[in-house]
Amino acid sequence: MFSSMADIEAQVKAKGDQIRALKDAGTDKAALAPHISELLALKAKLEGPPAAAQVQANEGEGEAREIRKARLEKIDAIRASNSNPFSYSFDTSTSAAALASAFEGKLEPGEEDESYKVSMAGRVMARRVFGKLAFFSLQDESGQIQLQFDKKKLNAADADAFKNLKAWTDSGDIIGVTGTIRRTDKGELTVNCETWEMLTKAILPLPDKFHGLTDVNKRYRQRHLDMITNPSVRDTFRARATITSSIRRQLDDLGFLEIETPVLQATPGGAEAKPFETHHNALDLPLTLRIATELHLKRLIVGGFNRVYEIGRIFRNEGISTRHNPEFTSIELYQAYADYEDMMELTENMITNIVNQLHGTETLPYGEHTVSFQRPWRRITMNDIVLEHMGFDFSSLDGNPDALAVAKEKAGEAGVPNVDSLKTVGYILNECFEELCEPKLIQPTFVTDYPKEVSPLAKPHRSKEGVVERFELFAVGRELANR
């Protein structure tokens, strides 16, 4: 019952060719689907148990190798006709999104604006080629647009232009075109091309949508491919840039100075975490990568910079999870003459501004929750929130000689594990908070007045015994800010 590997390979190849032929003939996705599932089934047979070294290997490697060979031959062909498969530069006049908004509600189906000349560049995401007509979809940073190549129009400038287009291009290539704008009969905005130019010939095919980049590991490892096939990924990074630039602008407007403190440090400080270790050869000096920026920044406040901040990379030699990366970006700011109330004010202001700027509203969906950033945010002391969730008032233990034992007992009753080894009531209160309250804080909430045991760099509270003037901001069950 086992056909030989070579047999199956041959079948895969035949099937692949058939699918490509169908695709080129313009068969739509629905009609292609059964063929593709057949191909996948054949490929699955080919795959043995993955060898340790080949966990990452692409399942269509054999196919890819062939495509690669064919494309390298096209490169030679392009060179042979005195064109450059890797051109030097190209001037673009517009982008897909700019065109879409410029022509919104303009041009009837079938109408063309011949006076509107454009030049654009991008990656070919799909191509359909017929005898005298071809349609490509072109993707640039802003979005996608359809290109139309009409043999007669294209050949007006260069007699071989259409022939070359058919022979040389594949999806994945970067090309540049000039042309005018029309709307097809179906109503799609299209560049009717006058000239085209190969800008970069892609040698490897793009991962296709069917068995492409659904594997998250591969998406993270090859972010460039992820961005090509899932353009919405770019939006995440645009939002990220907007956030940092908004923070910078707000702080600069408040008179804060952005500064840079060292990453390489002889002794780690400012937080409790395992550092990365390294070695400076010329100084023969062991160094660690910073785990926080706190201590250096405070020295600058001593030095007379009254408002400073740093947005920078922090390194912690700890496990990797969906919420932890060995290096991450944080912002720390310090303001002379201000206290934690001022910092809550500033935090609320800054985050609300960012949310508004990004989304134009203060109410956001997050997973199954709806989070409202409308000010003011709830402020509650750690003691009170634990009271709320656990029904026990730790402050009632003040002055009680058996405080520690009672606290342990109450925490145990509430189902908080691992309190037996804790040495003070403050630690137990904190443990109860983390265990019972933290995951339930969905709306933005400032939790204030932490036990002094868990906050060695914070200042004792001006009026309450045993606690410090500190807050942490929580939302959707996670810590967002700390001071």
Place this chain on the structure above:
Amino acid sequence: MSEPKESKNAMKKRLKAEAAAKKKAEKDAAKAAKEAANPKKEKKFVAGDDADLDPTQYYANRVAAIEKMQAEGGNAYPHKFHVSHRVPDFIKEFDSKTKEGERLEGTTVTVAGRLNSVRGQGKLYFYDLKGDGDFVQIMSDLKTYESEEGFNAIHRSIKRGDIVGITGTPGKSKTGQLSVFPKQIVLLSPCLHMLPKSQGDRPAITDPEVRYRNRYLDLICNNENRRTFEIRARVISYIRRFLDERNFLEVETPSLCLLPGGATAKPFKTFHNDLNQEMYMRIAPELPLKKLIIGGLERVYEIGRNYRNEGIDLTHNPEFTTCEFYQAYADYEDLMRMTEEMVSGMVLSVCGSYKIAFSPKPGMPEVEVDFTPPFKRISMISGLESAMKISLPSLSDPQCASKLSAILKSRDIECAPPHTTARLLDELVGEYLESEIVNPTFIMEHPEIMSPLAKYHRSKEFLTERFELFVAGRELCNAYTELNNPKVQRERFLEQASFNASGDDEAMCLDESFVVALEHGLPPTGGWGLGIDRLTMFLSNKNNIKEVLLFPAMKPNAEEVALIAANKPKDDDKDVNQGKKFPACQAAKWEGADLGTEAGMRSLDCRLGDGAGPFLGGSKPSGADGELLRALATLPREAVGFFGNVKGYYNGAMQFSEAVRGTWK
């Protein structure tokens, strides 16, 4: 959290000083008691009259005084002081509103800052208050103050260096000095140490060692140094604005990587415990940024730290900040125009003129550097030929290196071996082109062998479309049309590998994952890099990179060494394999050892631990790596993962596809 602990030495010193101070304090107390018994002899209080005490004595007195104050119910460290006017804002608002000898009665301001000088006695005291880099006079007389008791107490307790908050009335003294006339002064944070004082023109702290190690003291005492860091912040924010306006997206790429790429430099090595993986600190962000261009982000930039494990000197710090940007569809000509626009615009905006004064080396006279665009352009090879008045051997000449070597020798120019064409040319460029440059000048069209990531020139054979911007003999920018032909890129990497084999340890690593990314198509792209630290040096007229870094890297002094030892993380997981047994496996011979045994694997682990790169031979893979990987692949995973270095090596090298591993020789 660990706040720095005191070293033993420092503690001994302190205890000794405290003991001495205590003795002295007791003596003084006895003396004071005597004086108190005989009130006629009471000494009149004069502000600042303790400036002649020795620093240890001063410190002890101060600590005692603050403790006494706290004990009596005072608070030397209040939680908050509301500031209505920052000092520069106060000056801006009230300088024009006030007249000589007049006070704006009815207006109350609150200001805060550090007391820079104190003088006065009896019913009138003067202070200079420094806040946000500016100074304002505090003129405190008994009549304005809220109470006589408070007046006497506060002026006796505050000292030069203290942080104080002042509530008072704006006005001008009879001599026209803008001042605050306090109703109340609060101590916000005492300075326990005696601050160094400037003497005439001499700054308060001149020893650079002290200044760099204690930057806060430098900033307190030498006010003008603060300006350098304001310039630095403005430089960075100018670049950001410039690029943001042109639709560039700011991104962050990793600092920790499996292979150091994008430049030629020695990397810092580190180890990720959880992944059990050796990693490197990035030496340049170039390769990941280009991958983002491939991903369709057409204009990206990153301003960030890079790390190079090299010596420290006037222009090198182990970590430094660069800006790199990449723009799809642009070439080096476009980038030269952008560079001119950005750099000249920045100089004009930060310094107020295109022309700045700069002293290139310590002790050298200042030169005038003119940033008026356009900048001069010199093509490297033809520029060299006209500067040297000879014609250089062709780059295609197989004897090129030896001919160049002869030219260098005939002109008494030294070049450290190996004598590759690239290194020899670099030496000549340094001697004949760079050193002659004062005003910004592009040196462009470098040979391919010097520029493994730049694109071959569209019309000039063996050259690339690259430029470097030099100012006053120093490189400021480096940019090129990016090499986007994967075949040529792979050849260039292999060529670099051959230089590496000939002993040039600054040749570039082969990064196969980058070549594969190129095979997906990098659009025509211009890429550009600039050293932020060096640019700041120009604009603040500093010739030592330490002057533009708040906390420059320094070799630790004795006290710091003790601090490091005291804080050394505990080696609690030294023996990761405690309790685990090396799995039984079949024999796997490699270079005479059997990797199927614990002893064989341990010796391999030691050997890999001593290595300087991800491969057996350092930063370049070789045939031996292929053989070792094949031997390891026959063993069970638990055996390969038993020792950290072996596991790290295996996981790293297996990032390369089998086809690529087959090409290692």
